[in-house]
Amino acid sequence: MSSVVGEMSARGVREQEKFEQFVAEVRALVDARLGRWLDGRVAEARVRGAEVGAVADAMRQLVLRGGKRMRGVLLVAAYQACGGEGGANTVLPAAAAMELLQGYLLTHDDWMDGDDMRRGGPSVPAAMRAKFDHQDSLSPPRAARGQPVADAASVLAGDLAAGWALASLLELTIAPARVVSATRELARVQEEVVQGQILDVCGVPGELGDVETTYLLKTASYTVRGPLRMGACLAGADAAQLASLGAFAEPLGIAFQLRDDVLGTFGDPRITGKPWGNDLRKGKRTALVLEAMRDPTSREVLERVLGRSDASEDEMHQAVTSLEVCGARGRVEERISALVRESRAALDRAPLTPSGRALLVQAAAALTDRER
């Protein structure tokens, strides 16, 4: 037995190494393309006017300032898993499009949530305030003019990146029928993410229905299912492949968001890049918080900090501890494990190339078993 286990783990290590190499390759290609492409876009924007250049450059900086490029990695992996040829370069415009789409979504989200930090630097809304806030004093009275300039600019920066995502995707040079079906997936992603965000932002506080529905729409769609199905469409996948990738993606995407919730509260800020206790101070009704609210003691401690940017360090520590003590963290971890098993079972049944499947196995682990 021990030699079999030894062989299996040696194989596991090899698969993980292969995946890490694959990730590094895709990331380098995506970063290089985004750098070139965005430099061109910002230069064009500057020709339109200084303000247009400033808004475009703020988005460029956000997109280029890291991010794990996991959406692009998933897209390329699915492309290969469905027998797509020519490697990552063939679908690079689509992989880069996912990063531009994320720039749009993060910016509208950060504006709605009032988040000033993103990827270890200023969020686009914070950059827009630094750039444009002084203009409100020069302008006609606010009542007549509508929104402050920085708010309008933040929304427009996101709108611009949404247009860029579509433009990048349509630079694909493969069979037009495949491009059309991948673009249909993009439209579906846009629609679902917005619906998820509406549930999240406009839902009556305390009456959040099914948090996993929100996660499916708001996160799983653009983080996992969209990239996978777009990669599959570009490979000319058949209905069985598309359906099985969907069945793999949905539980995985929800598990990814649950892991995010755990990291948002228990993660090391030096590793996650997000301020400690941010989710609680923002009053986010995460699955973790909703689990803990069922326990009356925990609820009381949590309500002292939820949505209170002025909560003391002491109150914050008590709240974080209570999430652990009442068992909420454990139950969320169990749910993550169950979703990962469900996702893995769908993958095992899927009609995919062996090398592509191996990449997706590793990608699933990277999405749900991570520290940032």
Add this chain to the structure above:
Amino acid sequence: MSSVVGEMSARGVREQEKFEQFVAEVRALVDARLGRWLDGRVAEARVRGAEVGAVADAMRQLVLRGGKRMRGVLLVAAYQACGGEGGANTVLPAAAAMELLQGYLLTHDDWMDGDDMRRGGPSVPAAMRAKFDHQDSLSPPRAARGQPVADAASVLAGDLAAGWALASLLELTIAPARVVSATRELARVQEEVVQGQILDVCGVPGELGDVETTYLLKTASYTVRGPLRMGACLAGADAAQLASLGAFAEPLGIAFQLRDDVLGTFGDPRITGKPWGNDLRKGKRTALVLEAMRDPTSREVLERVLGRSDASEDEMHQAVTSLEVCGARGRVEERISALVRESRAALDRAPLTPSGRALLVQAAAALTDRER
């Protein structure tokens, strides 16, 4: 001579009647498709959650509440002018997409400008405030949570319609290569409109550079050039056809916006559907206003009302009169005429079908010689 003139005007009347019939047919088809399509979309949204349904329905109401459907008309006319077959029904998903795109743009604009009325009813931002404002008192303190719910919902309603526009366009069932090139035009439109809006909203007051550049990006792109070029792409137009439609579209689109400026100040509110003097009270730096500001007397009178929602009726009447007396209105009318001639000359040179060209001649008149 008189019989030739008589023949020409008889022919002109026949062309105008044909055009009016064409407009009525396209409008009926677009309205019918939008009605069915949006009913389905709103029903799906309601399944996601009551709030999602409410946001989707506010957008549905805006899109269905009139509008002249001129963008769809231009798209179908260009399709026919470039030899496209099968009539309006073949490109209906694209014509409807233009109306959904407009729903997105109008909503983000109305939110930025603080406009509460649109198409004779509440703007989407006004509808969102009526629906969601009470929720802010239930939520955690605003400082922690970011934007008021209604502001977030207004932006999300626009985002949703942007996704819908793309989804509708991709329901086309014609050759995928043509769909891809039309979708590239859509991406270009999205990018340019946003750039124009940035110039308009974020430019330093009083330092507006070239107002016609803003009009080209912000209005001409999605009102005239985009629809025409998309229709042409769907017909499989060659480079010469695309270029000549662009040369027809750009001056026409600028003239359209200049006509809008004139109507926004001198138009009959009962016909335009917009409150009297709205542009002035909002402080909009239209070409009309910029022309008049060169005249010191006119400037003084205008500065008393620009951006002042509380300006008296008397001050407003003086300002409107000064726009006429100082010659600004006359100069804008002259510029409209020059642009219309430039546009018409490009059309006369364009390699198009005679019936399609005749429709475009009439469309140009409808866009620039109108009362609402």
